[in-house]
Amino acid sequence: MRYNNIINQKKMATCHLSGGACMKRDNSIYCLKRAKLIQLILTICMDLVFFILFLQKSFQAAISASPSLIYLCAAVWISIVSFLLFLLWDLTLLRSLSAKSRELNRLVYLDALTSIPNRHCLDGFLTDHISSSVLPTLGCCMLSISNLGMINTSLGRTAGDNALQDFSEILEKAGRSYGFVGRNNGNEFVLVTENASEEKMKQFLSSFEKEITSYNKSHTPIQFSSCYSLNQECCFTDLGELFAHTSNKLHHR
Template sequence: MRYSYEKFSTFKIVQLSLLVVLTLISFYLLMKPEVKQYVFSSLAATILFIVIWILLIASFIFLLIDFNLISSIKINYHNLYDVAYSDQLSSIPNRFSCDRVIEKYHDKELPDDLSCVMIVLSNLPQVNSLYDHTTGNKLLKDFSIILSSAALSLCFVGRNGGNKFLAIFEHSERQKIDTFLARIEDRVNQHNQSSTAISI
């Protein structure tokens, strides 16, 4: 679908370029005295001249409308992509995104350098019961930010549903996993030291 948009955009750019060239040629020819004299020498030639310029101007307007529509379609496409692949609450990849990564290895022998870590935000049910779901959602968001920053340049991380998160390390070494877990521990400790934060 994205390829179709790009192909259509390229076609419209080519169309615009040709239109600009034709307009410049028409304008250049009109500046010649003999052509100008011919155009305004008869009513039929004058009408033909006006019609051609109306068509050129209309083509420019319709091309601008097309570019505007392409831009809107691209924005809508990106919004739909975000809805399909991002968890709306935590803003990190959702279960569907996790499944897409896992499906790459379906019916295949798993490589030795593939690792997976399941992370559970274990006190989320208690927070929902003790406070409310709004507070629980805030805790989920805070923890998702921690996971996302800890995973940077190391692994894929997504929300696997509820209070469960999944980190997948492709082409990984044990050191990457240790770094990831150490980052989480450090960031969770920093979070928990805040007087206004609900502890993770």
């Protein structure tokens, strides 16, 4: 069983840092669906107009007087109904295509094992939502499971994968109120927060350590290492540099 069933609370379609979305809607499919819905409404209106017209006695009399008009009306009616059916079929296909697009989007932006944002999502989201004025206030915290190799060796790869999943869920729970959580790569996770300070980063790590301590009482113990960087001290002008600097600190502790 996953740790406290946190995974049921995940919003795989979005991931937030003071608002905003990471996963992106396919606007082409959205626009096509709107166009098809407009066509559907217009077709239904044409059907109604044709039906009302057919109920008029003068129109019925004109049809009775001209057999060729009957064939013309029948052809128009069949064409409208056929167009309506094809529109409904298109909308069904678009619904299926939209579902596949969302799944592909999820695979692109979310880590397959942990279902939290991956590095691609991190880069895209932060680039889109972090302005140059906010960059100096950012803090980056990197964390990794220091005993993952031992877990894989002694208990097997499945146990190691479970540890990574549980670790990411605990991190997401602890980091939810601090900022944006994601998997940087491999056995490396990251928290990015705005208006960062020594006190704020230490509060987060203290909260996270309490969650890990509670988890370890009833699960395979997880040991972790961590470090953080404040961009107000590093003065990087690129997020990638801040990530690389913090990752380098983590691996040379």
